Amino acid sequence: MTEKKRRSQHWYGKLDKDGFIHRSWMKNQGFPDHAFDGRPIIGICNTWSELTPCNSGLRVLAEAVKRGVWEAGGFPVEFPVMSLGETQMKPTAMLFRNLLAMDVEESIRAYGIDGVVLLGGCDKTTPGQLMGAASVDLPTIVVSSGPMLNGKWQGKDIGSGTDVWKFSEEVRAGEMTLADFMAAESGMSRSAGVCMTMGTASTMASLTEAMGMCLPTNAALPAVDARRTALAHLTGKRIVEMVDEDLTMSKVMTKANFENAILANAAVGGSTNAVVHLLAIAGRMEIDLTLEDFEIGGDIPLLVNCMPSGKYLMEDFCYAGGMPVVLKELGDIVRPANTVLNKDISVYSDGAECFNRDVIYPFDAPLKPAAGLRVLKGNLAPDGAIIKPSAASDHLLQHEGVAHVFETIEDLKATIDDPDLPVTADTMLVLKGAGPKGYPGMPEVGNMPIPGKLVKEGVRDMIRISDGRMSGTAFGTVVLHVSPESTAGGTLALVETGDRIRLDAKAGVLELLVDDAVLAERRAARTEPDPHYTRGYAKLYIDHVLQANKGADLDFLVGRDTRLVTRESH
Ligand code: FES
Numbered sequence: 001m002t003e004k005k006r007r008s009q010h011w012y013g014k015l016d017k018d019g020f021i022h023r024s025w026m027k028n029q030g031f032p033d034h035a036f037d038g039r040p041i042i043g044i045c046n047t048w049s050e051l052t053p054c055n056s057g058l059r060v061l062a063e064a065v066k067r068g069v070w071e072a073g074g075f076p077v078e079f080p081v082m083s084l085g086e087t088q089m090k091p092t093a094m095l096f097r098n099l100l101a102m103d104v105e106e107s108i109r110a111y112g113i114d115g116v117v118l119l120g121g122c123d124k125t126t127p128g129q130l131m132g133a134a135s136v137d138l139p140t141i142v143v144s145s146g147p148m149l150n151g152k153w154q155g156k157d158i159g160s161g162t163d164v165w166k167f168s169e170e171v172r173a174g175e176m177t178l179a180d181f182m183a184a185e186s187g188m189s190r191s192a193g194v195c196m197t198m199g200t201a202s203t204m205a206s207l208t209e210a211m212g213m214c215l216p217t218n219a220a221l222p223a224v225d226a227r228r229t230a231l232a233h234l235t236g237k238r239i240v241e242m243v244d245e246d247l248t249m250s251k252v253m254t255k256a257n258f259e260n261a262i263l264a265n266a267a268v269g270g271s272t273n274a275v276v277h278l279l280a281i282a283g284r285m286e287i288d289l290t291l292e293d294f295e296i297g298g299d300i301p302l303l304v305n306c307m308p309s310g311k312y313l314m315e316d317f318c319y320a321g322g323m324p325v326v327l328k329e330l331g332d333i334v335r336p337a338n339t340v341l342n343k344d345i346s347v348y349s350d351g352a353e354c355f356n357r358d359v360i361y362p363f364d365a366p367l368k369p370a371a372g373l374r375v376l377k378g379n380l381a382p383d384g385a386i387i388k389p390s391a392a393s394d395h396l397l398q399h400e401g402v403a404h405v406f407e408t409i410e411d412l413k414a415t416i417d418d419p420d421l422p423v424t425a426d427t428m429l430v431l432k433g434a435g436p437k438g439y440p441g442m443p444e445v446g447n448m449p450i451p452g453k454l455v456k457e458g459v460r461d462m463i464r465i466s467d468g469r470m471s472g473t474a475f476g477t478v479v480l481h482v483s484p485e486s487t488a489g490g491t492l493a494l495v496e497t498g499d500r501i502r503l504d505a506k507a508g509v510l511e512l513l514v515d516d517a518v519l520a521e522r523r524a525a526r527t528e529p530d531p532h533y534t535r536g537y538a539k540l541y542i543d544h545v546l547q548a549n550k551g552a553d554l555d556f557l558v559g560r561d562t563r564l565v566t567r568e569s570h
Pocket residue numbers: 054085086087121122123160193194195199201
């Protein structure tokens with residue numbers, strides 16, 4: 001026993017009826033008396049699910065974590081939480097990120113554990129778990145699923161998501177047969193693990209490493225690489241030490257850790273989705289992170305040559321040296337910040353060496369200069385919008401054009417391939433109703449398909465503007481997260497086909513070039529769309545979700561409650 005009574009001892013250290021009940025029922029699994037002798041009890045919070053194929057390898061990793069916990073003198077207990085399969089859930093996994101976060105938070109709070117290992121990996125499981133854990137604030141550490149092996153098809157590497165978008169456009173353009181398209185399916189996803197492009201999952205794993213919330217190298221080791229299993233074992237050992245050090249999540253994470261994540265996101269060409277997730281995690285931690293803080297990434301060069309901003313995949317990134325090399329290249333730009341090792345983040349790049357300079361470029365000779373996300377403001381996005389220049393077409397980053405508006409996603413799907421659609425390559429496509437409240441859940445539909453008639457003419461990119469998100473694996477000149485969203489009465493709701501819009505990504509401007517008086521008339525004539533859900537969790541979500549510039553968390557979940565629950569159930 002340590003001097004301070006462990007949290008778990010409020011469950012298992014009591015010599016009364018309650019202690020009897022807590023211990024006795026756990027012993028039905030064959031745990032001996034000494035499992036309850038005051039040693040750290042470590043929760044292993046697992047998002048394993050066959051419906052989340054990206055997390056299907058987590059059973060193996062959980063066992064490795066347990067070995068490490070036992071070895072270090074702890075007692076590991078694994079528990080399931082809701083799992084969010086990005087490619088499987090309707091209407092969008094993002095609708096349920098906050099529900100997972102609630103599940104994680106309340107599971108950690110309700111059970112007698114002293115520290116927690118978060119096992120996740122698919123796009124929403126990593127942020128959802130971090131959000132929930134942040135609100136309880138125990139010692140916390142992450143083990144990610146790790147990326148799938150590189151996709152392989154017809155002798156080429158193909159990347160999750162990125163090549164789906166590409167192939168799909170090629171089929172629509174008549175440049176790829178449907179039979180080839182279907183045949184590529186099996187080659188794309190050929191091992192356990194997350195999307196092996198620098199999509200949202202690998203982005204969030206990379207940023208978790210840059211924030212020091214996992215052991216070094218966690219982000220890029222392939223899911224099936226034995227070194228990931230060993231890393232899980234070492235993580236099990238480390239969480240026991242963290243409990244002894246009382247190294248809670250709030251003692252690791254300060255604003256500097258989030259700034260390092262923003263810098264790293266630019267350097268790796270990471271997903272735009274990192275914005276809403278980092279804002280939401282910071283909100284749980286009561287750290288004042290704003291959309292404007294993301295501007296520190298704007299001038300950071302792109303170093304990592306991975307899809308969708310480049311050509312390689314996560315397996316290549318791992319073999320080239322992974323995040324330790326990126327952190328080393330960022331050098332003094334990286335803010336001093338604590339980590340789960342209780343050491344400064346600088347130790348994460350100790351001894352890092354790059355083994356392939358075509359995969360990880362040097363800071364002073366980068367793949368692209370100034371490639372971080374840009375925050376846009378203007379009357380069309382008073383509370384902000386974002387664009388990812390590294391995945392955009394340079395010639396479209398400063399552009400004025402005419403809007404073509406889709407009022408809903410159904411409107412878009414019904415008309416996008418109409419041969420008479422009045423659009424040219426200079427048109428700016430605008431989609432409404434894709435925000436947090438509107439869809440609901442802010443889905444990844446912001447990278448709208450290019451109209452069929454333009455695809456056939458060879459057009460592969462156009463400016464697209466919406467209140468939705470886009471897949472981290474997608475590319476294009478896509479303005480996202482317009483806030484406030486159209487359903488919440490943002491200016492976006494007032495845009496009509498034929499209006500002129502000005503985008504200047506370099507100056508951070510997004511303007512609807514329509515007189516204020518006209519906009520006021522349109523606002524007065526506007527009627528609220530009916531909500532898609534009137535009961536259950538989705539109604540709770542619609543009623544309480546914050547806008548994208550606040551992280552799209554539920555308003556009543558922001559912040560922490562670190563009190564010990566003292567009341568018993570019997
Ligand atoms: Fe799960 Fe991409 S769909 S990581």
